[in-house]
Each structure stands twice: as C-alpha cells, then as structure tokens.
Amino acid sequence: METPADMIEVKKVAKSFRGRLVLNQLDLKVHKGETLVVIGRSGCGKSVLLKHIIGILKPDQGEILVEGVNVAALSSKQLNQLRLRFGMLFQGSALFDSMTVGENVGFNLIEHTTLSERAIHERIEESLELVGLKGIQELKPSELSGGMKKRVGLARAICMRPEILLYDEPTTGLDPIMADAINELIVELHDKLKVTSIAVTHDMISAYKVASRIAMMYQGKIIQAGTPDQIRNASNPIVQQFITGSASGPMTDIQVKSLEETEGGSKS
Amino acid sequence: MKPSLEKLGHTAVNAVVYAGGVSTLFMQTLFWVAAPPFRARQVLDQMIKTGVNSAPISTLTSFFIGVVIAFQSAYQMQKVGGEMYIPSLVSISVTREIGPLLTALVVAGRVGASIAAELGSMKVTEQIDALETLATHPVKYLVAPRFIALFTMLPLLTIYADCVGILGGYVVSVYKLGLTSSLYIRMTFEPLVLKDIFTGLFKTLVFASIICMVSCYEGMKVEGGAEGVGSATTKAVVTSIILIIASDAFFTVIFYFVT
Ligand SMILES: Nc1ncnc2c1ncn2[C@@H]1O[C@H](COP(=O)(O)OP(=O)(O)OP(=O)(O)O)[C@@H](O)[C@H]1O
Numbered sequence: 001m002e003t004p005a006d007m008i009e010v011k012k013v014a015k016s017f018r019g020r021l022v023l024n025q026l027d028l029k030v031h032k033g034e035t036l037v038v039i040g041r042s043g044c045g046k047s048v049l050l051k052h053i054i055g056i057l058k059p060d061q062g063e064i065l066v067e068g069v070n071v072a073a074l075s076s077k078q079l080n081q082l083r084l085r086f087g088m089l090f091q092g093s094a095l096f097d098s099m100t101v102g103e104n105v106g107f108n109l110i111e112h113t114t115l116s117e118r119a120i121h122e123r124i125e126e127s128l129e130l131v132g133l134k135g136i137q138e139l140k141p142s143e144l145s146g147g148m149k150k151r152v153g154l155a156r157a158i159c160m161r162p163e164i165l166l167y168d169e170p171t172t173g174l175d176p177i178m179a180d181a182i183n184e185l186i187v188e189l190h191d192k193l194k195v196t197s198i199a200v201t202h203d204m205i206s207a208y209k210v211a212s213r214i215a216m217m218y219q220g221k222i223i224q225a226g227t228p229d230q231i232r233n234a235s236n237p238i239v240q241q242f243i244t245g246s247a248s249g250p251m252t253d254i255q256v257k258s259l260e261e262t263e264g265g266s267k268s
Numbered sequence: 269m270k271p272s273l274e275k276l277g278h279t280a281v282n283a284v285v286y287a288g289g290v291s292t293l294f295m296q297t298l299f300w301v302a303a304p305p306f307r308a309r310q311v312l313d314q315m316i317k318t319g320v321n322s323a324p325i326s327t328l329t330s331f332f333i334g335v336v337i338a339f340q341s342a343y344q345m346q347k348v349g350g351e352m353y354i355p356s357l358v359s360i361s362v363t364r365e366i367g368p369l370l371t372a373l374v375v376a377g378r379v380g381a382s383i384a385a386e387l388g389s390m391k392v393t394e395q396i397d398a399l400e401t402l403a404t405h406p407v408k409y410l411v412a413p414r415f416i417a418l419f420t421m422l423p424l425l426t427i428y429a430d431c432v433g434i435l436g437g438y439v440v441s442v443y444k445l446g447l448t449s450s451l452y453i454r455m456t457f458e459p460l461v462l463k464d465i466f467t468g469l470f471k472t473l474v475f476a477s478i479i480c481m482v483s484c485y486e487g488m489k490v491e492g493g494a495e496g497v498g499s500a501t502t503k504a505v506v507t508s509i510i511l512i513i514a515s516d517a518f519f520t521v522i523f524y525f526v527t
C-alpha cells in the first residue's frame with residue numbers, strides 16, 4: 001500500500017502579532033481521510049493555525065497547501081471555491097446573530113446552491129438533528145445556551161457535507177453526554193463520509209476517541225505527531241505533562257511566590 | 269521641535285493609510301454593487317433601517333431649522349421692509365444647503381453609529397471571519413446592501429427634509445409674521461430653480477458615500493472587544509461629520525463658481 005496522500009500541508013509557517021511570534025516555522029501534514037487532533041496549551045496558537053488553513057489569516061512566511069495548491073496564491077474567487085469544500089466550527093461558534101438558527105445552518109445552501117426551499121429546509125433539519133437539536137430553527141442565536149450555540153455552529157459546518165472539516169474545540173462547554181455524542185458524530189463523519197478533519201481540543205478523552213493521529217503544539221511548533229498510542233507512550237516530557245494534565249513539569253517551571261518573597265512586597 | 273514634527277509625519281501617514289483603506293473599500297463596494305445577484309431582501313431591510321426609521325428625527329430637525337431660518341431672516345428683513353423675501357430665503361437655503369447638510373449629519377449620527385457598532389461587534393465575535401469561511405465576501409454581503417440603501421434613501425430623505433423645512437418657514441411666516449399663504453407659496457417657488465435642488469441632491473450622494481464607507485471601514489477593522497466597538501463607533505461618527513462638512517464647503521465653493 002502506498003503512503004496516504006496529503007490533503008493539507010503546512011510548510012514552515014510563521015506568524016506574529018505585534019512582534020509576538022505565535023507560529024514559528026510550523027510544519028504539519030494532514031493525510032486524506034484522517035482525523036488529526038491538535039492539542040496544546042491555551043494561547044499557544046491552535047485557533048490561529050486553523051484560521052491559516054482556511055485562509056482567513058495569511059502567513060508572514062511559509063505556505064499552506066491544500067491538495068498541493070498554495071492557499072495564499074489563490075484569487076479570491078478560487079479561494080471561495082476552495083472554501084466551499086471546507087466546513088469550520090469556530091471556538092466561539094460565531095453564529096450570525098441577525099439570523100435565525102435555520103438561516104445560520106443553511107447559510108451555504110441558501111447562498112451557494114440552487115436547491116429548492118423545501119430541500120434546504122430538510123437539509124437544515126437533518127443537520128440540526130445530527131447535533132441533537134431538533135425544532136429550534138426559528139430561534140435566534142441569542143436565545144441559545146453556549147453549548148447549544150456550539151452545536152448549531154457544528155451543524156452549520158457540516159450542512160454542506162464538506163470534504164474537510166476544521167473543528168475548534170468541538171466539545172468544550174458541553175455536558176459529558178453531549179460531548180460524547182459529538183465525538184461519535186465526528187467519528188461517524190470520518191468513517192462514513194471520509195472527511196478529512198482537523199480538530200483542536202484540550203479534552204484528552206475526546207482526543208483519544210476521535211483521533212487517527214494526534215499532534216502536539218508547543219511554542220509555535222508541532223513538537224510531536226503520531227498515533228494516539230505513540231502520543232500516550234511519548235518520551236517527550238512536555239507531551240507527557242500535557243496528556244497527563246499535571247501542573248508541575250517542564251511546561252510550568254514558574255513557581256508561585258508569596259508576597260514576602262516578591263521583591264519589595266512585604267506586608268508591613 | 270523634532271518630536272512634534274515626527275508626530276505630524278505620523279498623522280500624515282495615518283491619514284494617507286486611512287484614505288487608502290476607505291478608497292479601497294469604496295472600489296470593492298462599487299464592484300459588488302454591480303455584481304449579481306441583487307439582494308432585494310437585505311437592501312429593503314437596510315432601506316427601512318436607514319431611511320424610513322430616520323424620518324421622525326429628520327422631520328423634527330428640519331421643521332425647527334425652517335422655523336429658525338424664517339425668524340432669523342425676519343429679524344433682518346423687517347428692518348428693510350422685505351418680509352416678502354423670507355419664503356425665498358428659506359427655500360433657497362434649505363434646498364441648497366441646510367436640508368442636505370442637516371439630513372446627512374443626522375443620518376451620520378444615527379445610521380453611521382449603528383453600522384459601525386453592528387459590523388464592529390460582528391468582527392469581534394468572529395462573524396466576519398465566519399462569513400469568509402462560508403465563501404462569502406464580507407463587502408458583498410454586508411457593505412453593498414448598506415451602500416445601496418444609503419445611496420437611495422439619503423436623497424429621498426433630503427427631499428422630504430426640504431419640504432418639512434419649507435413647512436417650518438411657512439408656519440412662522442403665515443401664523444406669526446402675517447404673510448398670506450398664497451404669497452408664501454409663490455415666493456417659495458419663484459426663485460427656486462431645478463439647479464438648486466440638483467446641487468443639493470448631488471452633495472447628498474457624496475454624503476451618503478462618506479457615511480457608508482467610513483462607518484463600514486471603522487466597523488470592519490475593529491479590534492479588542494467591546495471597547496474597540498465603542499471607540500470605532502465614535503470615530504465613525506466624528507470622521508463622517510468632519511468629512512461631510514469639509515466636502516460640503518468644497519462643493520458649495522465649486523457650485524458658486526461653476527453654476
Ligand atoms: N487577531 C489577533 N491579533 C493579535 N493577536 C492575536 C490574534 N489572534 C490571536 N492572537 C494571539 O495569538 C495567540 C494564540 O491565540 P489562539 O487563539 O490561536 O490560541 P489557542 O491555542 O487557540 O488558545 P485556546 O486554547 O485558549 O483557544 C494568543 O496569544 C493571542 O493573543
């Protein structure tokens with residue numbers, strides 16, 4: 001069997017915001033049809049990485065290839081063609097609050113297809129059902145709970161049945177049962193529709209459940225990538241500290257100081 | 269001396285960058301306005317928000333301005349016995365100058381602020397990013413309908429404001445200064461030529477573009493949460509007002525010499 005083709009290739013991408021380097025020569029490959037889970041500490045640049053892949057942010061250096069095509073070099077029309085093959089769930093859901101839930105979920109179908117209103121309606125209902133939310137089409141996003149918003153965001157991402165799905169923390173803010181249902185959904189999309197996915201998460205239970213491979217991000221780089229078993233048995237102390245969720249380790253060598261220890265901070 | 273010169277340089281550079289950003293947005297907007305499909309529902313929504321809902325405040329301000337101009341000119345005209353020219357003064361100053369300017373300022377405050385705040389909060393909650401991931405250009409989806417709405421509604425609103433302003437002058441002249449109704453109407457329209465109305469409306473189109481472009485630009489470049497939205501809203505209104513008054517002065521001078 002030949003090696004799996006790379007759907008997405010991130011090549012030496014660097015990005016800084018106001019002089020602060022967030023992505024530092026980052027390299028990452030995502031094979032066709034796999035679910036890659038990206039783990040890493042809060043603020044390490046996971047969301048920024050996803051936004052680069054779909055072309056909302058442009059790299060300062062390096063390039064991002066989707067099926068061998070450099071995203072940054074596409075015309076805006078070509079980029080939109082490409083984006084129709086993507087679905088993205090935002091960390092903060094990013095639902096359009098001037099529209100109803102139904103209009104949010106069906107946005108792509110309404111804007112970019114010539115399906116009949118009836119067909120679109122059915123498709124919206126079906127997508128909402130997949131995320132466990134039925135009959136809320138007419139509500140406004142402001143009437144939903146955080147977890148419901150997240151799931152509507154997910155429904156919007158999968159409504160067009162995209163080939164590539166980017167999930168930014170799909171299970172945070174959900175109760176454990178719902179979180180597991182979403183994990184099942186991600187696995188199902190992977191198994192049945194052969195979607196290529198990148199999921200960002202802190203939730204190791206979810207990571208082990210959905211991942212074909214796991215990549216750990218640290219200080220703007222991918223420091224290790226491999227199958228869940230390889231990651232679980234990784235010798236890298238940083239990876240070990242993260243996956244075991246331990247407060248002391250190489251990632252956190254800053255100690256809490258008492259007020260007296262802080263220079264000039266004595267109480268008297 | 270040097271730091272202030274440096275500051276001046278920075279200000280100049282920022283102004284150029286700003287002008288560049290707004291012009292680019294303007295070009296993109298014109299492109300997307302011309303590109304099908306025409307979004308009738310969104311344009312209609314915006315027309316109601318910007319035009320119809322501005323009518324009450326426009327009525328109020330224009331009426332009072334008409335009253336003020338009538339009284340103000342009465343103060344002068346009564347000295348020379350020229351009361352019969354009051355209606356002409358009202359109609360000329362309202363159609364050429366005050367109507368377009370006042371309407372634009374009211375709309376800049378009301379609509380400009382709401383556009384900047386709405387787009388700004390969409391920006392900080394990543395809704396504009398989301399729009400892009402859904403293969404939809406934000407300018408096409410958000411700016412173009414607002415531009416069409418403002419570009420059509422501001423002239424209509426101005427015509428309406430002109431009428432209300434003249435009505436304000438009428439009320440003062442007929443009920444307080446003792447002019448007859450027929451004289452007022454005759455003296456309103458006698459000196460008024462189509463040119464006066466058209467120059468007024470031409471300026472209105474410029475004002476509409478300024479309000480829409482500045483507010484959308486400010487809204488779409490918001491950074492930093494609620495605080496950013498607040499300051500963008502203020503900047504949108506202040507910048508629009510300054511540009512409206514400056515361009516008004518410019519066109520008034522041009523029209524004085526050209527027409
Ligand atoms: N538009 C932006 N402008 C300036 N700085 C930004 C911007 N977007 C992200 N950053 C910075 O980049 C860093 C990485 O942000 P990012 O949102 O990618 O973190 P993350 O890994 O997704 O964290 P979390 O797990 O908490 O979501 C942060 O320190 C943030 O301050």
Ligand SMILES: [Mg+2]
Pocket residue numbers: 046047048091168
């Ligand atoms: Mg994030």
